[in-house]
Amino acid sequence: MYIRGRTVALLIVFSVLCSSLLTAAAFGASDSIASILPVSIPASKQGDGLEDGLQKLQRAYRMIKQEYIRDVDDQKLIDGAISGMVEALDDPYSVYMDPETAKQFHSTLESSFEGIGAEVTMKNGRVTIVAPFKGSPAEKAGLRPEDQVIKVNGVSLEGMSLNEAVMKIRGPKGTKAKLEVVRPGHSEILHITVIRDEIPIETVDAQMLKDGIGKIEISQFAEDTAKDFAEALEELEGRGMKGLIIDLRGNPGGLLPAVLEIAEDLIPGEKPIMFTEDKRGHRVEYKSKRKEPKPYPIVVLIDKGSASASEILAAALKESGGYTLVGQTTFGKGTVQTAKDFNDGSNLKLTMAKWLTPKGNWIDQKGGTKGLKPDVTAKPPAYARATPPMPEKPLKRDMASAEVRNLQLILEGMGYPPGRTDGYFSEQTELAVKAFQKTNKLPVTGQLDQKTALKLQEEFLELLRDPESDIQLQVAIDVLKKQMK
Incomplete structure (x- = not known):
């Protein structure tokens, strides 16, 4: 979550999530190593060693320029x-972005x-x-929160900075990102191929469910999110909504103003929404403007993919609004960043403060309470963590692998009992595949070939999006119904 300037989230998609609540001066770049550091910084009580550090830095710079056997570019040394x-x-x-990287980031400030x-x-x-963003190639390919990407198209990401790794993962529309992924709870490395695509920024989705229950899903907080949310809420209220579910699952955050x-x-009663606190302990309070509560109960859905700005909204609704949180403990990102541009086009994004909930809690992974906990715990089913297999060779009888296990979990969730979910392709698993193929008018081979895998992926995504199959949503609906009485 960001509180200054047009800065950039560390997104594989290079989506830009920014705001403008703090003022900060831009720094100018220079060919001199010394000039990249402030001319004057107040020393701490212990002394920050700036003068000695500058001399050491200048000496190293001169040694490299004068003695290093190869020519080296000044700007490369500075960067x-x-x-x-x-x-x-x-x-x-x-993160520091050199001019080329910063240019690529800033080029993604459009609506897609x-x-x-x-x-x-x-x-x-x-x-x-x-x-992963809702409806994105990453979600369709089966990437999940907490997945660890270790290789991209055969290139190891070990030892790379986050910025360098992101540069390896991104690419033009239509190209493939072949990822090797470590997933918690899985002993084998997953091989997931993602087809890069154009991602439109549509962050609000609203629908009216049964019994007068409205549901608004916010996938991230972008420039138009607040406006789109207000319009969706007004439309649902106009249809006689009796209770509201705000779905923040998988929402990685975004703009603070949004x-x-x-x-x-x-939030009713002009109560606190959040606080920011800098390293000197100075706090800034942000309060609601609404006086009276909404005339209907609100329940908020959260999970491990809810982070940053989505955690701010969930915490405010819980602690100042008195509303119920349903789902799983959130990601736990309790810091805010400021982005500053240099004259040469490079950019420095720096963590400048932490944010606190209305009750002064810090939910950060490091040093905080490690996420925002739900009032009512609801875990997704086992199949929700499965990755639709897309094998290069068909999966068939007597094979054993993580891909087979994912296949079994998905078949079970879709109502085709595979007999087991341990990754061994048994006779019962073969029968389940045949049943799926027959239902979907595919050649009945009992093997997961490419055509069957594509159809399985399509049907699986439909299952994940079906409100009736969404266990966490159904728990939220039950909680809300009790509050509506």
Whole structure:
């Protein structure tokens, strides 16, 4: 979540999520190593060693320029020095982008972008999926929150910065990103191929369910999200909505102004929405503008993919609004970043503050409570964590692999009992595949060939989107119905 300027989320899709609540001066770039550092910084009580550090940095710079056997570009040295300082922070949300990388980021400020459609972070030294975007190639291919991407098209991401890894994963529409993925709870490495595509930024989806229950899903907080949410809410209210479910599952966050605008109209009593707190302990409070509560109950759906701005909204609705959270403990991103542009087009995004819930809680993974906990726990079924297999060779009888296990989980969830879910392709699994093929008018071979795999993926996505099959949503509906009485 960001509180300054047109900055960039660490998204594989290179989606830009930005805001403008803090003012910060832009720095100018120079050919001198010394000039990349501030001219004057107040020393701490212990002394920050800036003068000695500058001399050391200048000496290293001169040694490289004068003694290093090969020619080296000045700008490359400067970029490397800044990158090194930022990487030394060991903060996955702080990053330096050289002019070329920053240009590519800024080129995605439109209403759509190309990529696989997922937000990532660096966790335990590995590129980790925070959440795939709804309807994105990443979601369709079966990427899930907490998946760790270790290779892209055969290239290892080990030792790369998050920024470097993202550059390997992104690519033009229609191209393939062949990912090797480590998934918690799975002993084998998953091989997932994602076809990159153009991703439109449509962040709000509303529908009226049975019994006067309205549901608004927010996939991320972008420039038009607050406006689209207000229009969707007005439309549902006009249809006589008796209760509202706000679905923040898989929402990786985004613009602070967007989430504040939404919260301002939902939280009653002009109560706190959130606080920001800088390293000096200075707090800024953000409060709601609404006086009276909405005339209907609200339930909020959250999961492990709910992060940053979505956690702000969920925490505000819970602690200041008194509304119920249903689902799983959230991701736990409790910091905010500021982006500053240099004159040469490069960009430094730096964690500048942490945000706190209305009750002053810090939910960050590092040092905080490690996520926002639901009032009512509801876990997704086992098949929701499965990845639709897309094998290069057909899966058939007596095979054993993680792909077979995923196949079995999906078949079971779709009502085709495979007999087992341990990854061994048994006779019963073969019968289940045949039943699926017969139902969908495919050649009945009992093998998962490419045509069957594509149809399985299509039907599986329909299952995941079916409200009747959504266990967490059904729990939220039950909770809401009790509150509507």
